[in-house]
Amino acid sequence: MSTEATENGFRPPDALQPVLTGLRERFEDAILEVGGHRGEVVVELDRERLVEVCTWLRDHPAARFRQLASLTGIDYLKYDDRPERLCTDYNLYSFDHNIRLRLKVRVTVEDPHIPSVTGVWPGANFPEREAYDFFGIRFDGHPNLIRIEMPEDWKGYPQRKDYPLGGVDVEYIGAHIPPPDTRRYKGGWTST
Amino acid sequence: MSEVETPDADRPTSELVDEVVVRPGEAHDLPPTQAAEHVSMNERRVHQVVAMGGGDWAEVTARAEAEGQDDVMIINMGPQHPSTHGVLRLVVELKGEEVINLQPVVGYLHTGIEKSIEYRTWVQGVTFVTRMDYLAPIFNETGYCLAVEKLLGIEAPPRAQALRVLMMELNRISSHLVWLATTGLELGALSIMLYGFREREEILDILEDVTGLRMNHAWVRPAGVSQDLPEGTEDKIRAFVRDMRGKADEYETLLTNNPIWLERTRGIGHLSLEELIGLGITGPMLRAAGLEHDLRKAQPYCGYEQYEFDVPTATGSDVYARYQVRLAEMRESLRIVEQVLESLPGGPVMSTDPKIGWPAKLALGPDGLGNSPAHVQHIMGESMEALIHHFKQVTEGIKVPRGEVYVPIESPRGELGYHVVSDGSNLPYRVHVRDPSFMNLQTGTPMSIGLLVADVIAAMSSIDPVLGGVDR
Amino acid sequence: MAPVLRTIYDQMPEPKWVISMGVCATSGGMFNNYAIVQGVDQIVPVDMYVPGCPPRPEMLMGGILKLHEKIMKGEPRSKLVLEEAGR
Numbered sequence: 196m197s198t199e200a201t202e203n204g205f206r207p208p209d210a211l212q213p214v215l216t217g218l219r220e221r222f223e224d225a226i227l228e229v230g231g232h233r234g235e236v237v238v239e240l241d242r243e244r245l246v247e248v249c250t251w252l253r254d255h256p257a258a259r260f261r262q263l264a265s266l267t268g269i270d271y272l273k274y275d276d277r278p279e280r281l282c283t284d285y286n287l288y289s290f291d292h293n294i295r296l297r298l299k300v301r302v303t304v305e306d307p308h309i310p311s312v313t314g315v316w317p318g319a320n321f322p323e324r325e326a327y328d329f330f331g332i333r334f335d336g337h338p339n340l341i342r343i344e345m346p347e348d349w350k351g352y353p354q355r356k357d358y359p360l361g362g363v364d365v366e367y368i369g370a371h372i373p374p375p376d377t378r379r380y381k382g383g384w385t386s387t
Numbered sequence: 388m389s390e391v392e393t394p395d396a397d398r399p400t401s402e403l404v405d406e407v408v409v410r411p412g413e414a415h416d417l418p419p420t421q422a423a424e425h426v427s428m429n430e431r432r433v434h435q436v437v438a439m440g441g442g443d444w445a446e447v448t449a450r451a452e453a454e455g456q457d458d459v460m461i462i463n464m465g466p467q468h469p470s471t472h473g474v475l476r477l478v479v480e481l482k483g484e485e486v487i488n489l490q491p492v493v494g495y496l497h498t499g500i501e502k503s504i505e506y507r508t509w510v511q512g513v514t515f516v517t518r519m520d521y522l523a524p525i526f527n528e529t530g531y532c533l534a535v536e537k538l539l540g541i542e543a544p545p546r547a548q549a550l551r552v553l554m555m556e557l558n559r560i561s562s563h564l565v566w567l568a569t570t571g572l573e574l575g576a577l578s579i580m581l582y583g584f585r586e587r588e589e590i591l592d593i594l595e596d597v598t599g600l601r602m603n604h605a606w607v608r609p610a611g612v613s614q615d616l617p618e619g620t621e622d623k624i625r626a627f628v629r630d631m632r633g634k635a636d637e638y639e640t641l642l643t644n645n646p647i648w649l650e651r652t653r654g655i656g657h658l659s660l661e662e663l664i665g666l667g668i669t670g671p672m673l674r675a676a677g678l679e680h681d682l683r684k685a686q687p688y689c690g691y692e693q694y695e696f697d698v699p700t701a702t703g704s705d706v707y708a709r710y711q712v713r714l715a716e717m718r719e720s721l722r723i724v725e726q727v728l729e730s731l732p733g734g735p736v737m738s739t740d741p742k743i744g745w746p747a748k749l750a751l752g753p754d755g756l757g758n759s760p761a762h763v764q765h766i767m768g769e770s771m772e773a774l775i776h777h778f779k780q781v782t783e784g785i786k787v788p789r790g791e792v793y794v795p796i797e798s799p800r801g802e803l804g805y806h807v808v809s810d811g812s813n814l815p816y817r818v819h820v821r822d823p824s825f826m827n828l829q830t831g832t833p834m835s836i837g838l839l840v841a842d843v844i845a846a847m848s849s850i851d852p853v854l855g856g857v858d859r
Numbered sequence: 860m861a862p863v864l865r866t867i868y869d870q871m872p873e874p875k876w877v878i879s880m881g882v883c884a885t886s887g888g889m890f891n892n893y894a895i896v897q898g899v900d901q902i903v904p905v906d907m908y909v910p911g912c913p914p915r916p917e918m919l920m921g922g923i924l925k926l927h928e929k930i931m932k933g934e935p936r937s938k939l940v941l942e943e944a945g946r
Contacts, residue, residue, distance in 0.1 A: 232790040233537050263667050264795065265821035267806045274810050284806065286793050286821070290664075290678070293685055297793065318667025321829050322821075344494035344858060345894075353893055354502050361499075361893025365886065374891050375506040466860065467867050474860065495860045498883075499894035514889065518912075602913050 260287035263316035268326035272356040311336040329354035473854025496858035508784030520856035526798040528607035534794040534805040535609040547611040556720040561590040562799035611737030652706035656846030670801025675708035682797040746777040822856035
């Protein structure tokens, strides 16, 4: 997880201090890491107590994260070397305190099960389906976990890093355009 | 969707499949003279009506039969339908004319943008991202560029930020005009359709003057915008603002107290505030329920804190309230546009740091928009270093430090958020877009249960979904 | 969307013509990945291609007028339609 600290170590914004203190008191064993980048705070959680933590975050008066702003699936295959490649990133927003918090849960490809938070925020329905569709993360307890963007009988999880782009060669009269993943962009022209 | 599904005998089909094959010599219930022509033109034509959508159709019909509800009609308002705001498919279960369940099926416009961006440089990502929510392309670009700038740890020059605000507000007005036009059309107010698109043409003309294109501009780039306002644009915008105020009054006169409009929109699609917050809804739908939440005020970006504007709310939380909120938002946007024009700062429109800012100074020449002759002379004749910078910037692009950020902005439909992950190279690692229409579509089901079919159309159009954003 | 498009094309009565509007429909456009068929003429026979991203209104109108002329002159239909008709 990216925890680029600021110069003197990581200092979360003041409004989030009570939330982080409360989390550390109650869920000490579930929190794996707290970090952040450019003013944002990210808490990496263990998946067992995810629903408990989210319920506490939604209901506790110092937190009141009533809106699940975003649920993102990320595949960290080429980013770092941890075996837990697949990650779900929850972005929470609190209307009352105007603060944002991010939660991360990481799982491996062999055991990609994460408890669903649709019981806490019903708006997680579509985004969890999307994360399942594109990354293969199974959300236990989701009411209707089927593919949302790809056709229902599609095989494979397209946005994983080991899934090919699927581009085809395109022939024009007098020109030939190769698919984008074979073009030499990465690293620039000075690299091979 | 790159596999073309050919019909074959092994595919499971539901009872709704009809297969008609016209063979040479067989006149399939056509009058004799026409039959001969028909057959000769279509000798091997196979007409087949196939149930679309794969598994869920069969499931839905099976479930309805199992529950013994034989007076339930399952209608597929398929992806090809004039009133679905794009290729949205609604599977509606009806008892008579009342809806008992509605399931939106999306994915017909999925273009794989998020994955494609991982194979392009950061600036090329703008061209992809701008094509998601096609009615508000400047918002897409700005959100992406703000996220990239946050990762880079820089801010665009003040003139660029003011220009971004100007274009964003004009785009907000044009997006709401399209909403008004299509909603009016679907509810039967046909003249609103023409008026909405007529005003939108004015805005598209202004956008074309500034960016070169009517839509999908790729104008906002990381660390600034690519081109400044040309001569005469400010006067054009001022004239438009004057006109638009009068036109907004006209639309209000036409619709706000219109008894037919009130009948069709009052009380339709009601959702309580708790439901909306739980579903993660943002934008005019949330403001129509009474919660005054606008990211431009709560977490300002691009200098929005300098401008004075109100956040309109309504309390009905039905289609009529959402109409009121959107109309009021158009007026507030006009106020912001005026204020921006008053206080437009001078200075560059793109960061002058040679490692970050886009190198080419664009200018309008006889053959269109391209590199300005002064810039070409500088890099070719005067400075080797500038030439190298230009080359590396255009081919390799900027290198963004490692990290992840999430940047939300207020688009006409709600909170448009960008979760950008960078691994330190010149290609993005992962760009995920939190699209407001995607989240807002989840309200389709709770809103529509108990409504009549015609009201479902009104309710779905009050969500203002743009399928390019939903499917990306 | 490809099977849906083919179904709609098959459901339309003759005479019918297809305009491929925009560069994504003509040739896949800027997208070349698992989700996009490179050109709608792999699914349905196309009579007029209108490029652009997006096409200007004038381009679309020009395309429709050219199609009118093509039909008036009785020019042969596109190759795919002829193949389908077995000629």
